[in-house]
Amino acid sequence: MKRAVLALVLDALAILVFVVIGLSEHGLVLDLDQIVRVAWTFAVGMLLGHLAIRAWRAPFALWPQGVFVWAITIVTAMALRTLFRAGTELSFILVTCVVLGVLMLGWRAVASWIDRRRSREVLTEADLSERAVRTDPQPERTTPAPRP
Template sequence: MRKLVPFVVDALLVVVFCAIGRRSHDEAVLAGLLRTVWPFATGLVVGWLVVALRWRAAAGDARFDITPLWPAGVVIWTCTLVGGMLLRVVSGQGTAVSFVLVAGVVLAVFLLGWRAVYKAVR
């Protein structure tokens, strides 16, 4: 699988997660979507960089595979969740415990789920 396709899948799932959250709280989905997405999107990019740099350090110039559940998926999920929450705190957005738990579960289902399905189908 090319590297761009998994990144686009991850990014779209983060956007869907944020849109669902905004919709479930009766907030304007499109009007404030960027404000909700950017912390998690930044965390996602950090996760991808961590995986790519770690793989390169471990394997030299070998092509890295971003699709495995472990460690790639778990690292990306963790960075997306933790990075997103930290950036939400810094930017004055809410981080209630219930939100952190729901976000963790939904992002896990999204970011780890497609990788599990991909592995099962492959």
């Protein structure tokens, strides 16, 4: 459950970073009202993506959870932006796909790498323990001396 909540928080943070970078690149005001006005469509899409793919089952998985959450976020946000006439120019869609892809899939790739690395370390420790048990020296068997 903790991982699922963390995945939601990290995706929300990715959206926030995207929105803040976009607003500042366009010289717009960085106040809470402006940030919420731009970010809400992406937040709705992210939540819908998490629910649709049941991301809580494997919240850090890049495939399929991460890719589907990212794709559903983009499609939902663009649909809502179109509905509310907030702008969906092709260049905006392409930049959104790339930046949110890097951010939303990037943290998952890093998390997967860390998980794999940790599981290897645990496996290595367990493997070493098992080898130590198997290689414990057995008492030497001496063959009796031949009788004359």
